[in-house]
Amino acid sequence: EDFIDWWQHTVFYQIYPRSFKDSNGDGIGDLPGITSKLQYLAETGITATWLSPIFQSPMVDFGYDISDYRKIQPEYGSMEDFQQLIDKAYELGIKIVLDFVPNHSSDEHEWFKKSAAKEPGYEDYYVWVDPKIDEKGERQPPNNWQSVFYGSAWEWHESRQQYYLHQFTKEQPDLNYRNPAVVQAMDDVILFWLNKGVAGFRIDAVNHMFEVESLEDEPLSGKTTDPLSYDYTRHIYTKDLPEVLAMVQHWRQLLDDFSSKHPKGPTRIMMTEAYAGLTTLADYYEDRQGVRGSHLPFNFHFITDVNGDSDARDFVYNVEKWLIYMPRGGHAANWVMGNHDNPRVASRFGPTAVDAMNMLLMTLPGVAVTYNGEELGMQDYRDISWEDTVDPPARYVGEKLFKDVSRDPERTPFQWNNTSNGGFSEAAKTWLPVHPNYKKLNLAAQKLAAKSHYKVYTSLMELRKAAIMRRGRFIIEPISRWVFAFKRSYTNFDSIVTIINVSDKQQLVNLSEFLNQPKKLVVEIAGVESAYEKGHSLAASALSLAPHEGLVCRLV
Ligand code: TEU
Ligand code: CA
Structure with missing residues (x-):
């Protein structure tokens, strides 16, 4: 147990x-x-x-x-x-x-090619639906379902003469789990x-794996007037x-x-x-x-x-x-x-x-x-140019809006050292800058x-190995508008207390009531900019925290 x-x-x-x-x-x-x-x-x-x-x-x-x-x-x-x-x-x-x-899958998967060609056994591997014909006699997608990555979730397939569903890019057809x-x-x-x-x-x-078979239109969300946006409809x-x-x-x-x-x-x-x-x-x-x-x-x-x-x-x-x-x-x-x-x-x-x-x-x-x-x-590297941008939703929305949606900034190469390309690669050009x-x-x-x-x-990581971090009971409370603290405690071990200032201003807090013990609060881990060092004893009744400061302490 x-x-x-x-x-x-x-x-x-x-x-x-x-x-x-x-x-x-x-x-x-x-x-x-x-x-x-x-x-x-x-x-x-x-x-x-x-x-x-x-x-x-x-x-x-x-x-x-x-x-x-x-x-x-x-x-x-x-x-x-x-x-x-x-x-x-x-x-x-x-x-x-x-x-x-x-x-x-990808639209280049064998399954998709076979399904598009209605090869026996593969006909229903994906979600294929006949077009709707409008008043003008023109072909339309079966409903208003949106792709997470903008635009309709339906793509016309010329040789199969049906639409297929893609909740992400059109090169990512949805598999049919009803099969x-x-x-x-x-x-x-x-x-x-x-x-x-x-x-x-x-x-x-x-959570995108199934859709209703009745193909009902999604109700509009009222969140945006942009009909291409995923947020244009709800997703019930x-x-x-x-x-x-x-x-x-x-x-x-x-x-x-x-x-x-x-x-x-x-x-x-x-x-x-x-x-x-x-x-x-x-x-x-x-x-x-x-x-x-x-x-x-x-x-x-x-x-x-x-x-x-x-x-x-x-x-x-x-x-x-x-x-x-x-x-x-x-x-x-x-x-x-x-x-x-x-x-x-x-x-x-x-x-x-x-x-x-x-x-x-x-x-x-x-x-x-x-x-x-x-x-x-x-x-994040927010200054990646349009030319260097590769994320599909960013490419889709175009040169004016790409920065709002691009996921490239958080995907840049790992920075190992100060040699060229941060030690990531010896290439002249890396896939993302x-x-x-x-x-x-x-x-x-x-x-x-x-x-x-x-x-x-x-x-x-080292601290996490301790038994108290695996099993310790947990309580968390706001100490003030901007500072919260939580405590791990486990039988007769010292308790571990984490204190965090989420504001960008210095904060002075009284932790006495939260700690509710006459024990000493001693710094275990302090941040890079901290005025405190490991081993410092803190005054729990009047603790000053720098902007965004966090401290991990022991109660001894
Ligand atoms: O992301 C899933 C994803 O984009 C959705 O969960 C979406 O954010 C949400 O439903 C919108 O409300 C995963 C991957 O992490 C991502 O990198 C892929 O691009 C995506 O799936 C498609 O495979
Ligand atoms: Ca390589």
Whole structure:
């Protein structure tokens, strides 16, 4: 009962393979590059990583458009390179989780070509629908469904003479999960990679997997007058359908069966990507009947529900609501601080908030999900030119608006050192430009410096190993409008207290009532700019915090 499994407490470090490390000088990150940096992950204390897609792909959406689910993208390496990555990771005690992209394939996948040609057995692999004919006798899409990446979710297919559904780009046709052959084919893909030794999957865009068969128009949202925008309509017929939950539960069975048949390996797990409501996500953990689904339904609330303007109450509420809704008994909370689809921490909360946000993420109970580069406080590169912009929704909206939607700024190459291209690649030109701040902001410099974001991050990783961080009871409270604190406590261990100032002003707070003990508050981890040092005793009744300061302390 007391057993805490690996996935209930680990830090999942997301690697965006294209931007992590290029080993062969073509300007594109690759698998041997990742393998060469596994030692770095181990040194940092990382024991699990999830990789954005590495499978064969025409790269319209940089790997989220897969043309063969069982092949490695040649520019990333070979199956042998993958096996080496897995072996090396195993040696270093790092678990590898792969991205599984079930909602859609590439339009270059064999399945799509066969389906378009109505080859027997493949006719219904995708969502094909006859056109609507308007008053003028002209062909129209079957309804008003929108693509997440702008415009209609329907594309006319000339040779099949039907529309097909694509919730993302038109090169990403949606698979039809009402067809049992598709469910079976994708189960086989899951088993294929499990047999190669992966610890599980991050499941992409899972809440987009089903749409109503009646094809009803989505009601308008009233949020925008731009008919091309995804926000133009609501998404009650194309998202979060009950069938999604059943599919998640089906995959859980598959993983649990595999784990029990291969008990030497770790519990095989899934993390599901769905920007959805609390009750929907809580049901992913476990539904009303007690049926388990996703081990870790991603909690995106630090991305979607707080920002640089939020106050202490917003943060406390954000944390509490997840813990309240999460079902009891063998589940783990999870906190996602960033990914390749959203601006980085330094942009969302300000560059001075990097340490405080890492402290928050790493000292909360449960699982932390962190994006490569956040250990350095890497910054979005907002000045990428239109010519260098490659993200499909950004290209779609065009030269005037691309900066509003482009995900390229948070996807620039990892900044290893101050040599050319930040040590990412020896190419003359990299697939996305390296942020020019790499000369100062890079791993090598942060390893050398007496104080750095990286050193704060590794101290946090070290602290997480303590029993109190695994099992400690948790309370969180706003101390003032701008400062909140939380405490982990466990039997006769010292308590750990995290204190965070979310404002850009200095704050003076009294923590006596919150601590409610005559014990001494001693600094364990302080941020780069802090006036405090490890070992300093603090005056709990009159604690001064610099703008965006975070402190992790011990109560002794
Ligand atoms: O993102 C999923 C995604 O974009 C949606 O969840 C969307 O944000 C939301 O439903 C809008 O309300 C994943 C990947 O992380 C992303 O990089 C891919 O481009 C996308 O899927 C398509 O595979
Ligand atoms: Ca390469």
